[in-house]
Amino acid sequence: MFNTIQVICASEKDKLILRGIFKNLGADAVFASDLNDALAVFEKARPAAVFTADGGEPPVEIQLREIRRVAPFIPVIPLLKRRDATRAVELMKAGAMDCAQSPWTEEELRPLYRKAVRLTGTPLELDSSALRNRRRSAALALAVFFAFAGFAGGLYYGYKKYSHKAAQPHSFALPYAHPTGIIIKKDSVLISDWFSQGLYEHSFKNFNITRVTSLPQVTPAAMTASQDALWLAGANGVIEKRLLDAGYSQVSRTPALSPLPDGACFDGLYFWTVHSASGVITKRMPGDALAELKKFKYPGKKLSAFTCDTRFLWAADPELRAVVKMSLEDPEKIVTRTELDAYASRTLKITALAARDGRLWFAGEDGGRGLAFYRDEPK
Amino acid sequence: MSLNSADSWIPAEIKTSLDLPPLWGRLGTLSPGEAELVSHFELPEGKVLALSFELGRAPFTDVRARIKKALRDGDGYYNYSLIFLDPAQSELLRAAIAGSLPSSV
Numbered sequence: 342m343f344n345t346i347q348v349i350c351a352s353e354k355d356k357l358i359l360r361g362i363f364k365n366l367g368a369d370a371v372f373a374s375d376l377n378d379a380l381a382v383f384e385k386a387r388p389a390a391v392f393t394a395d396g397g398e399p400p401v402e403i404q405l406r407e408i409r410r411v412a413p414f415i416p417v418i419p420l421l422k423r424r425d426a427t428r429a430v431e432l433m434k435a436g437a438m439d440c441a442q443s444p445w446t447e448e449e450l451r452p453l454y455r456k457a458v459r460l461t462g463t464p465l466e467l468d469s470s471a472l473r474n475r476r477r478s479a480a481l482a483l484a485v486f487f488a489f490a491g492f493a494g495g496l497y498y499g500y501k502k503y504s505h506k507a508a509q510p511h512s513f514a515l516p517y518a519h520p521t522g523i524i525i526k527k528d529s530v531l532i533s534d535w536f537s538q539g540l541y542e543h544s545f546k547n548f549n550i551t552r553v554t555s556l557p558q559v560t561p562a563a564m565t566a567s568q569d570a571l572w573l574a575g576a577n578g579v580i581e582k583r584l585l586d587a588g589y590s591q592v593s594r595t596p597a598l599s600p601l602p603d604g605a606c607f608d609g610l611y612f613w614t615v616h617s618a619s620g621v622i623t624k625r626m627p628g629d630a631l632a633e634l635k636k637f638k639y640p641g642k643k644l645s646a647f648t649c650d651t652r653f654l655w656a657a658d659p660e661l662r663a664v665v666k667m668s669l670e671d672p673e674k675i676v677t678r679t680e681l682d683a684y685a686s687r688t689l690k691i692t693a694l695a696a697r698d699g700r701l702w703f704a705g706e707d708g709g710r711g712l713a714f715y716r717d718e719p720k
Numbered sequence: 721m722s723l724n725s726a727d728s729w730i731p732a733e734i735k736t737s738l739d740l741p742p743l744w745g746r747l748g749t750l751s752p753g754e755a756e757l758v759s760h761f762e763l764p765e766g767k768v769l770a771l772s773f774e775l776g777r778a779p780f781t782d783v784r785a786r787i788k789k790a791l792r793d794g795d796g797y798y799n800y801s802l803i804f805l806d807p808a809q810s811e812l813l814r815a816a817i818a819g820s821l822p823s824s825v
Contacts, residue, residue: 424741424743425741426733426734426741426742426743426744427733427742429731429733429744430731430732430733430744430772430773433731433744433746434731434774439744439746439760440744449760451796452760452795452796452797453760455794455795455796456760456795456796456797459795560818575818576818577814577815577818577819578814578818597811597814601814
């Protein structure tokens with residue numbers, strides 16, 4: 342552990358106290374009487390952290406600014422003369438790692454010192470002579486890297502050539518990467534994206550985008566539809582009912598629901614919402630307020646996307662790597678569990694699901710890229 | 721179904737009682753119902769705290785929370801798992817977190 346620290350302290354009495362404390366902590370403390378002294382020896386000392394006593398000139402705020410100008414990532418810990426949380430918080434907002442309170446004792450400073458000198462980051466180097474000295478080792482590292490890259494490339498080529506490819510025969514790339522809901526209409530597919538706060542309508546034939554509707558007031562967390570209406574669940578927990586007209590006119594909105602719904606569907610009779618983190622499935626009346634009827638616990642392992650049709654509830658489960666089918670009457674019981682080939686990709690995150698005409702449609706992201714695909718409904 | 725984060729660990733003022741001066745620390749994680757607080761001050765499990773901090777531009781004052789669990793790391797810092805006690809304050813937090821979602825990504 343690199344243990345050189347710099348201490349800025351004008352008072353000789355305080356210096357004496359701090360010298361003893363840091364010696365006991367095993368630190369190699371370089372003392373400076375003021376900021377100018379500190380900056381003068383900063384390059385030579387290369388400290389792992391700076392401790393600066395409060396009450397000196399210039400004020401700690403300016404010292405913080407100047408030290409961070411020279412070394413932006415160095416932990417700076419002001420040593421306060423009294424316990425003043427408001428000032429400590431202000432200094433931390435200004436860039437201090439933490440603040441120590443008075444009286445300065447070994448017990449008080451130990452965690453701060455240890456955390457500060459352990460804090461590591463990307464090493465930055467300006468000294469070119471040091472770089473020259475390391476050229477040989479860098480060349481060696483480069484050779485090892487290329488050897489490894491060649492080996493990994495061969496392995497990847499072999500894997501691609503000889504391993505079974507994840508079957509996604511009906512897959513489409515999306516030009517956005519945060520889909521939250523998918524609806525299958527008669528001749529198009531509608532997908533909501535929370536990041537761009539928009540609804541994207543795709544042609545059913547080639548999946549080209551035919552229309553984009555921006556919803557700047559809503560951050561859609563989930564979406565579902567019936568024959569004549571569309572529901573959008575916002576990140577604030579409010580579910581809006583909208584018409585399926587050109588502008589998706591708003592009809593009604595619920596109060597903020599709890600737990601926060603991030604999946605929703607309408608089975609033709611009842612409305613369903615899910616909170617994926619807790620796995621709570623909520624059955625609701627399909628009125629304007631979507632009044633809660635009953636809560637159920639998701640019977641699988643992890644729910645990442647949810648939908649329903651007139652007969653079943655469906656969920657994508659990344660831990661089971663499967664599509665889970667549940668009964669509308671008893672959602673706490675799994676009817677069937679069917680492995681999903683697409684989960685062969687370990688980076689796939691399915692975030693939206695829809696069921697229509699014997700097909701399940703999925704939307705999500707894989708390695709930072711949005712995608713949608715479908716497969717036949719499992720029996 | 722996505723996570724977001726602030727651009728730095730949020731500094732927080734910690735009130736433990738009306739008689740004692742407040743302490744300080746940083747919020748490691750924050751959700752409407754729970755938070756993780758990192759501080760070098762030792763506090764007992766079960767203690768009720770009042771936290772003051774800023775989320776985005778919204779100031780939160782005296783958000784009541786109970787220490788569910790306290791763990792000390794190798795450096796001597798304490799990691800506290802907190803549960804927020806006031807549903808009204810949790811709702812305000814939820815709104816603030818939801819409001820900061822797009823800009824924080």
